[in-house]
Amino acid sequence: MAGGALLFSSKLDDPVAWSAALKAAMPELEVRVSPELGDPAEIETALVWKAPPGELASLPNLKLITNLGAGVDPILADPTIPPQIPVARLGDAVMAQMMAQFVTMCVLRHYRDLGRYVRQQRKSRWHYELPRASYQCRVGIMGIGLLGGAAARMLAAIGFPVAGWGRSPRTIEGVETFHGAAGLAPFLARTEILVCLLPLTRETRHIVDRDVLYRLPRGAKLVNCGRGGTVDEAALLAALQDGHVAEATLDVFEIEPLPADHPFWTMDNVLVLPHIASIAVPEIAARDVIENIRRLATGQPLLNIVDRGRGY
Numbered sequence: 001m002a003g004g005a006l007l008f009s010s011k012l013d014d015p016v017a018w019s020a021a022l023k024a025a026m027p028e029l030e031v032r033v034s035p036e037l038g039d040p041a042e043i044e045t046a047l048v049w050k051a052p053p054g055e056l057a058s059l060p061n062l063k064l065i066t067n068l069g070a071g072v073d074p075i076l077a078d079p080t081i082p083p084q085i086p087v088a089r090l091g092d093a094v095m096a097q098m099m100a101q102f103v104t105m106c107v108l109r110h111y112r113d114l115g116r117y118v119r120q121q122r123k124s125r126w127h128y129e130l131p132r133a134s135y136q137c138r139v140g141i142m143g144i145g146l147l148g149g150a151a152a153r154m155l156a157a158i159g160f161p162v163a164g165w166g167r168s169p170r171t172i173e174g175v176e177t178f179h180g181a182a183g184l185a186p187f188l189a190r191t192e193i194l195v196c197l198l199p200l201t202r203e204t205r206h207i208v209d210r211d212v213l214y215r216l217p218r219g220a221k222l223v224n225c226g227r228g229g230t231v232d233e234a235a236l237l238a239a240l241q242d243g244h245v246a247e248a249t250l251d252v253f254e255i256e257p258l259p260a261d262h263p264f265w266t267m268d269n270v271l272v273l274p275h276i277a278s279i280a281v282p283e284i285a286a287r288d289v290i291e292n293i294r295r296l297a298t299g300q301p302l303l304n305i306v307d308r309g310r311g312y
């Protein structure tokens with residue numbers, strides 16, 4: 001059994017709910033909540049979301065860092081964290097289901113053109129547009145890992161022709177898959193609603209740039225639930241202004257919170273959401289945190305370890 005304490009450090013997540021969930025799975029675990037570290041030498045594992053820079057580096061016996069979510073870009077961007085300490089991410093079926101439902105809601109909203117009807121209502125305008133069937137509306141998902149894969153399956157199950165694009169070849173039943181640089185252009189050309197669910201890495205920063213946006217058919221719609229930095233916001237803004245991209249639903253931004261003077265706030269073809277698509281639910285996700293602590297203690301391979309070189 002791991003003897004050390006666990007440091008919980010997050011300004012977003014509820015320390016009371018997490019402490020209770022962790023203790024339910026491992027009653028003997030001592031949980032310390034940042035900034036009350038006690039003796040730093042006693043802390044062997046950490047569960048963190050955007051820990052203050054230097055906090056993790058101050059723990060001399062730290063053996064495992066678990067990121068309180070799927071996207072590890074904040075941890076990998078902290079140069080003070082010793083590179084030899086393994087970093088695990090959270091990601092379970094409940095988180096994937098929550099994301100798939102959220103993406104499905106966003107896609108359905110674009111497919112049934114609710115943005116148009118909201119704009120019409122503001123003008124007391126009754127105007128009927130003939131709806132299309134879902135099999136006529138092609139959805140494409142960039143990033144088809146745990147979360148994007150779940151979204152692809154859910155959308156395919158309700159009748160959309162779904163394609164997915166990733167770094168390496170993957171097979172998902174009922175979903176057409178593309179990969180790598182060569183697969184990107186044909187993937188984009190067939191996509192009317194583009195969903196971004198990529199992690200933010202060196203390779204994916206601004207991957208959705210002007211070129212990618214203009215390879216989509218005119219009038220395409222965009223949903224970004226991955227990371228804001230994967231989209232070149234200036235290019236998106238221009239594409240939304242000239243109508244090449246008709247509408248966007250954005251849950252993530254290059255700067256969060258989105259600055260009050262950002263043009264996205266007041267555009268009637270943009271829905272701004274405050275990074276709410278999916279979370280790690282403590283009573284579910286704590287089990288994976290504890291499983292890794294047990295594995296650490298018994299020398300077994302750890303689960304959900306991030307490849308630091310790859311960045312996800």
Ligand SMILES: NC(=O)c1ccc[n+]([C@@H]2O[C@H](COP(=O)([O-])OP(=O)(O)OC[C@H]3O[C@@H](n4cnc5c(N)ncnc54)[C@H](OP(=O)(O)O)[C@@H]3O)[C@@H](O)[C@H]2O)c1
Binds near residue numbers: 142148312
């Ligand atoms: N908005 C929210 O509330 C919220 C919540 C949770 C997570 N997120 C974000 O969602 C992201 C995805 O999570 P996940 O659990 O699905 O991650 P994941 O399982 O690691 O999957 C990542 C996917 O992105 C692809 N990818 C990575 N780098 C690529 C590149 N350079 N070119 C092409 N494809 C690339 C991967 O390709 P391969 O298939 O080849 O590996 C994989 O398909 C997270 O990193 C996080 O940033 C957002």
